[in-house]
Amino acid sequence: MRHVVVLFTHKEVLGDGSLDDYVVNTDNHSLRSLIQECGRRYCGFNNRATGEEQREQLEKLMAVVESLEREHQGTFYTNNLYFDAQMLQGGRGGTPGEEHRCYLAKVQAHVEKQKQDLKETCSHWVSRLLLSVKTWMLSHIGLTTFVVICIVIFLSIVINVCITPGC
Incomplete structure (x- = not known):
């Protein structure tokens, strides 16, 4: 930030x-x-x-x-990949093919790390959602109980109607 x-x-x-x-x-x-x-x-x-x-x-x-x-005294670009790309464009004296391969390997590793971070974030998101629902249910125990009772009554009516002949 x-x-x-x-x-x-x-x-x-x-x-x-x-x-x-x-x-x-x-x-x-x-x-x-x-x-x-x-x-x-x-x-x-x-x-x-x-x-x-x-x-x-x-x-x-x-x-x-x-x-x-x-x-920040102009130090906005702190991303290592950006710095490496700038160095690659300016030429560091090594063989161009070797530098490009090294840079591409870094980029691929960075992309893989971001994919892994995204997967972890998504799984954490689901966990946080479930925890939020659980917390809400516990803090609103009366309403939760009422909703559960209504669902049980509704399901029992549906089952009863389907069990009776002619359904």
Whole structure:
């Protein structure tokens, strides 16, 4: 989140209120947390803006981006594959075929790692969903009991109707 700027759209919905007031006073804890993680870097765009207001919005966004660049002293590209590709384009003095094979091997390994991470994320997602359902059910035990009883009654009626002759 060190390099993230949150861009809000539909700023016109705020009416006379300011985006700063909205962000500070929102009940959305996730949004406040996100803004904090991003170093309070955010900007808002009025989708209905025209002319000068559009330019002002763009200038504000560019000011936030330039501030971010100064803060990180231009070190945005920290990805090793990007660095290797830049070195490969510039030529490091080795044999071109060997460098390309080495780079491709790194890229393939990186892609495989991302695939594995994605699989793990998906499996964690299912686990989190099931845990959320379980937590909800335990915190709403009365409603859960009522729903289960209704389902049992419904199933018993369906079974009873199907068992009787003529079904």
